[in-house]
Amino acid sequence: MANDPERFDSMLLAMAQQHEGGVKDLLNTIASFLARKTDFFTGAKEGEWQKVMKETFFLHAEKAMQESNRAKKEKEEAEKRLKEIQQRKEQERIAKDFEPASVTELTDQEAIDMQEDIEKDKKRKEEENGSGDASTSDVETPDAPEDDDDPKEKDKIKPNSGNGCDLEHYRWTQTLEEVELRVPLRQILRPRDLTVIINKRHLKVGIKGQPLIIDGELDADVKIEESTWVLQDGRNLLVNLEKVNKMNWWSRLVKTDPEISTKKINPEPSKLSDLDGETRGLVEKMMYDQRQKEMGLPTSDEQKKQDVLKKFMEQHPEMDFSKCKFN
Template structure:
């Protein structure tokens, strides 16, 4: 139960008229000296009385400060526990998301391996080149997009980005997203998977036919994750997916 202090309002109004607590005390003692018998017993009696009052309220102040410190400790413990619980929750979500991505990548790799095996099983045929398109697998021809603005470009050698925010060369067509770079290579369909050589590092990638000049061999502008990247043979194209 909270203590009642009926004189707080009047004392606060009086104290607010002083800049320092000592000035307020001086006003109080001036009043007591003039309007009360406090000093009739001598200065020593006044000092003893004041000292007893100071000790009494000094203990209360110390107890209050101690409780404030303990309350602050409890508050910090609760805050740390809340942060730790939040971190565990986020770590669990991250682990679940990583697991989902790994499972998805594993499925894509397995699918790519199955396609490669089926491609190797085909009988040898006269060289016939894959038809690749900037628009994705299943298109019938290589489409080199042009626009009216290209003629006005200061550099006539600059390509207009294709529908996949990429471009093309004589050997491949590439598209990209914020996470993936996909390259579709021009390789004869009778070339078996075992005759295709590929190297993937965080900063470089190459792919080509064994014993021939690589179709792509260069340094990347950004790093990729080799463990998250792969290449595969499809029915109409050989493609590589490189993930950062």
């Protein structure tokens, strides 16, 4: 207990909250106390107090720098591991998307049997409907009740498997963090043959000398410095857009696209499960702090300090905390 550097934290934090001028005012108070109530400045030989101050402050400054560098390194390593996991999964998705379909040829007898099964099934449906005209029974209606529940969803498209939309000239998918755009080019090109301009709220994609494939206002803002594009195998353009608002789903890539129903989005399970315990804890803390900042609430570290102060105030009801600032 005697060597516990945190045993006076509650008291010092309470003192610090009452010094509106910050650290300078707090140090001034401590120095004033030493000058008025002790012989710290006058009791030892000349230059001794300067030596003590220098050694003490430099010792703790070095510890603080080491701790800051350690935390920074851990954060960078965690982000690097998370990025590697995302890149690996991305490569797996790409390989799956462009895997050639397998075709199995039927024998003559298998083709005959299949055709007979189709005819039997068709005849059975006609008998169940009591009419030879099966046109009305072929109309699909399962999704109608959902559309009737919310008129605003009536003309919206169901999201694809990646929570985005498959369009004529491109396909886009999304997570809460980013949007991924795939554009098949149908010819072998080089990066310099392409036009890709990513602005905060506008995207242009196309082949130089030809009409742009995409030229429109994005559904929401993106982080330009963290958004990238790459040409794969000379035939497929992949664009990654980092969302600014990581709490909302996009209903379309650009304003001219048809809207998808965000109510029917099926989020993927969290990728944090792929991380080791220590890294996962660090990433979860970062995500929690980010959400708290976006909502104007205290981060985990700030909340911890507030809890310490609250406990100290409860233990010392006789003290005046009216001038304390807890933000």
